[in-house]
Amino acid sequence: MELKQALQQLDLLQRKQIAYGHAMGLISYDGNTVAPKGSAANRAETLGILSGEIYMLSTSEETIALLDELHARREELDLKSRRIVEVMHKEIENTRKIPMDEYIAYQKLCVEAEDIWRKAKDANDYPLFMPYLKDLIEYTRRIAHYTHPDLPVYDALLDQYEKGLTREKCDQFFDTLRRELVPLIHKVAQAKQVDDSFLTGVFPLDKQRQLSDYVMQVMGIDRNHCGIGETEHPFTTGFTKYDVRITTHYYEKNFASSLYSVIHEGGHALYDLHPADDLAYTNIGGGVSMSIHESQSRFYENIIGRSRAFVSLIAPKLRELFPEINDRTDDELYKAFNKAQPSLIRTESDELHYCMHIMVRYELEQKLMDGTLTVEALPQEWNRLYKEYLGVDVPSDREGVLQDTHWAGGMFGYFPSYALGSAYGAQMLSVMQETVDVQSVIESGDLTPINCWLEEHIWKYGGLYEPGTLLETALGRPFDPMYFVQYLKQKFTEIYQL
Ligand SMILES: [Zn+2]
Incomplete structure (x- = not known):
């Protein structure tokens, strides 16, 4: 032929x-x-x-x-x-x-x-x-x-979700996080706690829906090609770059949950909306891997969305929609959105403790795969590790080993993507700051320069390169988890006055 x-x-x-x-x-x-x-x-x-x-x-x-x-x-x-x-x-x-x-x-x-x-x-x-x-x-x-x-089985599973990822690389990554973050977590636990009580109240759903439209607009999401729906668990699905859907879940008592879900899923959506036109209708027209995808969603949710500048940017809108928080300062809102405390549920975790949740799953998955942990003994081991890493007692399997859907869907070896994505995002910020004044851009309310950087270095390539190649080219140097560690240290030392 x-x-x-x-x-x-x-x-x-x-x-x-x-x-x-x-x-x-x-x-x-x-x-x-x-x-x-x-x-x-x-x-x-x-x-x-x-x-x-x-x-x-x-x-x-x-x-x-x-x-x-x-x-x-x-x-x-x-x-x-x-x-x-x-x-x-x-x-x-x-x-x-x-x-x-x-x-x-x-x-x-x-x-x-x-x-x-x-x-x-x-x-x-x-x-x-x-x-x-x-x-x-x-x-x-x-x-x-x-x-x-x-x-080995677990290496095969890692490779399936992130080409080239091995257990050795993951071990090094998680060892660094454990060594550097556990002492910081202990210091935060002993510091004066942040007040976030005003984030609980009655926040009408129609106002929360207006807030979703507003943040999607701030993020520069093209609503002509991206819709929003409501589901029990938020997710993003990109059929092609021309038809992307995100979802959220509204809780009347808590507007922050949906706000940050929308920013997270919005980060996924921006990636799905921006591969180059000639990649549309091909098998490489979407994001290249889960950890690169998470690097975009968690970058928007935490690094941009939970920054002081972003909170100040959206604060007037929050006060307009929810008069209950009218007397709260930008600083109080910023700290409340960044309150760090160990918890049971991964998806509700703050930025500092998030990777601890992943580490628990990473250790358990390996043991389940190599046969050193039985399914019968799994809940006990889950609870033991939550006590060890997060200091919390797990009251029920619903809030413990049964909380995530991944294993039920056959997705073993997937969890490390979340932690890696978070860390990739922090290094991207550092590189972006060499050419973009990120804070001034957020203050200006027009995030175009940030989106342009991401489009130029990540989004437009879709699945054209292997994830490792894409990442190293975007960063201009090898991946180093210490960027993430430094980012967290700086942020939480300041918030908790350590
Ligand atoms: Zn995500």
């Missing part, structure tokens, strides 16, 4: 895959937001048929022959086409390494396990989830052996 013709076929294949993904994604999004309750079975039926179609399309003999040919001739391709082919070829190869019946059984198990996990969490019934967790671990191990026969 002529190369040009093969590339045209590849383009058509990707457009079809993206169209199926768009349809399935919208149906799922609808199910999570506004669909009537009784539509779940119909939705499952439709999604089942569409996922069968996409599976057949992606694994047909024709597709495999096309990809094999293009992969063999990849040296003749330009950078973009070569990357598209390499990514797709790798995915097909991985799928081919897993026996079909096991692959299907595993997919089914993940759907069932998520449903059971939800029930187990609601009923605080860990034993209900236990047999599913056991099966998930077993399958995850087997699949990792099929796809990465030369790697």
Whole structure:
């Protein structure tokens, strides 16, 4: 086949895959937001048929022959086409390494396990989830052996979410955080505590919705291509760069929860909205990896959103919407939004303690995978580590081992992305400040220079490069967690007058 013709076929294949993904994604999004309750079975039926179609399309003999040919001739391709082919070829190869019946059984198990996990969490019934967790671990191990026969299981899992990430790199990273942050956490615990009592009250939902629209506008999010919905757990889904959705959850008693969820998801959305136009409708048209994605969302949520300048910028709007906080100064608001205290729930954690939550999961996942920790003993070990790292007693499995959905969805090796992303963001700030006066930009209320920097160094590339290459190019030097440590030390030493 002529190369040009093969590339045209590849383009058509990707457009079809993206169209199926768009349809399935919208149906799922609808199910999570506004669909009537009784539509779940119909939705499952439709999604089942569409996922069968996409599976057949992606694994047909024709597709495999096309990809094999293009992969063999990849040296003749330009950078973009070569990357598209390499990514797709790798995915097909991985799928081919897993026996079909096991692959299907595993997919089914993940759907069932998520449903059971939800029930187990609601009923605080860990034993209900236990047999599913056991099966998930077993399958995850087997699949990792099929796809990465030369790697230890946990390294294979890390590599799956972040190409090139190894246990050795993670260990070094977490060791640094443990060594540097634990003493700081102890000092903060002994310091005079911050008053955030005024963040609890009655904050009408329509006002909170107005606040979401306002912060999305401040962040420079193009509402023509980005919608916002309401779900139990906030998330972002980008179908293509032209259709991105974020969600939030409003609590009448607490406006800060949704405010910072919207800023976090807004950070994901900005990344999804800004890959270069010629990457749209390709398999590299979205963010390259979860930790790079988290670097953008957590950069916006914490480094920008919880900065003194940003809080001062939005404070007049907060006072206008919520007269209860009228007499609070910018400084009081800033400190309240940054109150640091150990807690049970990862997603509600402050910036300083956040990585401790991740470390607990990182240690447990490795032990579950290498067989040194049983599923039966998991809750006890979870509670022990929460006491050791965060100093808190876990009162129930619902607030402990059952709190996150990740393991129920088969996502082992995913958690380190959150901590790494946070640390990448701090180093990005340092590099950005060499050319952008970040504080003055925030004070001006027009964040364009910050967004331009991120677009130029991260967003526009989509999945064109491996995450490690993208990061090092953006930073102009190797990743160093000490930027994150210094950032936290400076911030919390000042807030808590240590
Ligand atoms: Zn996120």
